[in-house]
Amino acid sequence: MSDRSEVGTVSRLPSLEEIRKAPKVLLHDHLDGGPRTQTIIDLARDRGHVLPSGDPDNLAEWFRGAADSGSLERYLETFAHTVGVMQSREALVRVAAECAQDLADDGVVYAEVRYAPEQHTVGGLTLDEVVEAVLEGFRLGSAGPDGQPRIRVGTLLTAMRHQARSMEIAELAVRYRDVGVVGFDIAGAEAGYPPTRHLDAFEYLQRENAHFTIHAGEAFGLPSIWQAIQWCGADRLGHGVRINDDITMSGDGEAKLGRLAAYVRDKRIPLEMCPTSNVQTGAAPSIAEHPIGLLRRLNFRVTVNTDNRLMSRTSVSLEFAKLVEAFGYDWDDLQWFTVNAMKSAFIPFDERLALINGVIKPGFAHLKWRA
Numbered sequence: 001m002s003d004r005s006e007v008g009t010v011s012r013l014p015s016l017e018e019i020r021k022a023p024k025v026l027l028h029d030h031l032d033g034g035p036r037t038q039t040i041i042d043l044a045r046d047r048g049h050v051l052p053s054g055d056p057d058n059l060a061e062w063f064r065g066a067a068d069s070g071s072l073e074r075y076l077e078t079f080a081h082t083v084g085v086m087q088s089r090e091a092l093v094r095v096a097a098e099c100a101q102d103l104a105d106d107g108v109v110y111a112e113v114r115y116a117p118e119q120h121t122v123g124g125l126t127l128d129e130v131v132e133a134v135l136e137g138f139r140l141g142s143a144g145p146d147g148q149p150r151i152r153v154g155t156l157l158t159a160m161r162h163q164a165r166s167m168e169i170a171e172l173a174v175r176y177r178d179v180g181v182v183g184f185d186i187a188g189a190e191a192g193y194p195p196t197r198h199l200d201a202f203e204y205l206q207r208e209n210a211h212f213t214i215h216a217g218e219a220f221g222l223p224s225i226w227q228a229i230q231w232c233g234a235d236r237l238g239h240g241v242r243i244n245d246d247i248t249m250s251g252d253g254e255a256k257l258g259r260l261a262a263y264v265r266d267k268r269i270p271l272e273m274c275p276t277s278n279v280q281t282g283a284a285p286s287i288a289e290h291p292i293g294l295l296r297r298l299n300f301r302v303t304v305n306t307d308n309r310l311m312s313r314t315s316v317s318l319e320f321a322k323l324v325e326a327f328g329y330d331w332d333d334l335q336w337f338t339v340n341a342m343k344s345a346f347i348p349f350d351e352r353l354a355l356i357n358g359v360i361k362p363g364f365a366h367l368k369w370r371a
């Protein structure tokens with residue numbers, strides 16, 4: 001990492017190793033986008049599922065390469081090999097437990113992990129059995145050797161936007177809201193599948209005082225973001241990178257916000273940004289040119305996320321390290337992203353505040369003091 005000079009002093013930027021020690025918050029991570037490759041290989045053997053490689057490192061490289069297509073649709077094809085092996089209670093418990101362990105090992109203290117229950121019923125599980133298996137996995141994987149929780153994991157239930165089961169999944173999310181499910185989402189190919197297709201589900205969730213986010217403004221532009229917020233009432237935007245299209249820069253570097261971008265900023269609507277994933281799907285040209293740089297400068301409520309740790313070979317720490325490299329972010333910037341994320345979580349306000357004041361601020365203060 002490079003050094004940055006400040007008036008009379010040289011302050012060292014956070015290294016990847018130091019970032020790993022910081023208490024981090026993750027709001028956008030797919031369970032089926034992050035299994036360990038050895039686990040996929042073991043589960044594939046049990047199910048007779050044929051994989052592109054039987055070697056964990058080669059398989060990891062295959063996922064990253066195949067996801068590097070510049071197209072969201074082709075990126076999504078790689079999930080056939082993760083979803084395909086996550087079709088039994090044992091498989092779901094194992095993948096969820098390892099997910100919680102991997103996130104805790106990366107220093108994540110609070111995570112919201114999402115998946116689409118409707119994709120995990122091929123082996124005969126009911127939707128309720130799928131949800132219960134994943135909750136059990138998170139419970140097991142969150143505990144340290146002393147039995148104390150190392151991480152808190154909340155679940156978001158996703159409905160696939162090209163399917164027609166969103167109402168059923170929304171009802172499932174409400175049914176499990178008091179035992180670990182904290183919200184709802186829609187995902188999948190964006191172009192051709194506007195969020196308003198699922199308006200009945202979003203209206204139901206609003207009547208139930210439930211929380212939801214919508215993947216919008218990733219592979220499709222402003223109309224998708226506008227519908228997600230103004231028609232569907234999304235609490236947060238999954239990605240939302242294309243809000244950039246509603247910001248114009250004048251010759252002297254001044255930013256002018258269109259009405260939608262101004263609304264998103266004024267209302268403090270959280271943007272779940274996933275830099276590496278966006279480069280892979282072509283939503284951003286590179287990390288250095290990612291709109292996150294501008295949006296952070298303009299004080300949008302930006303958060304930093306992984307999306308799919310397997311497909312992007314990433315972690316929250318690595319996403320932060322890439323941003324430090326590209327934009328020269330310091331500890332204050334990383335804390336700002338983290339507090340933004342914690343403020344935007346779907347758990348109750350007093351619990352968010354307790355994590356901000358009791359874990360995040362003291363953790364960053366310690367790292368800043370050592371730097």
Ligand SMILES: O=c1[nH]cnc2c1ncn2[C@H]1C[C@H](O)[C@@H](CO)O1
Binds near residue numbers: 032215277307
């Ligand atoms: O970035 C994404 N955009 C849209 N859909 C996505 C993205 N990452 C994963 N998905 C899909 C594929 C998964 O099977 C599904 C549920 O996690 O969500």
Ligand SMILES: [Zn+2]
Binds near residue numbers: 030187215
């Ligand atoms: Zn996503």
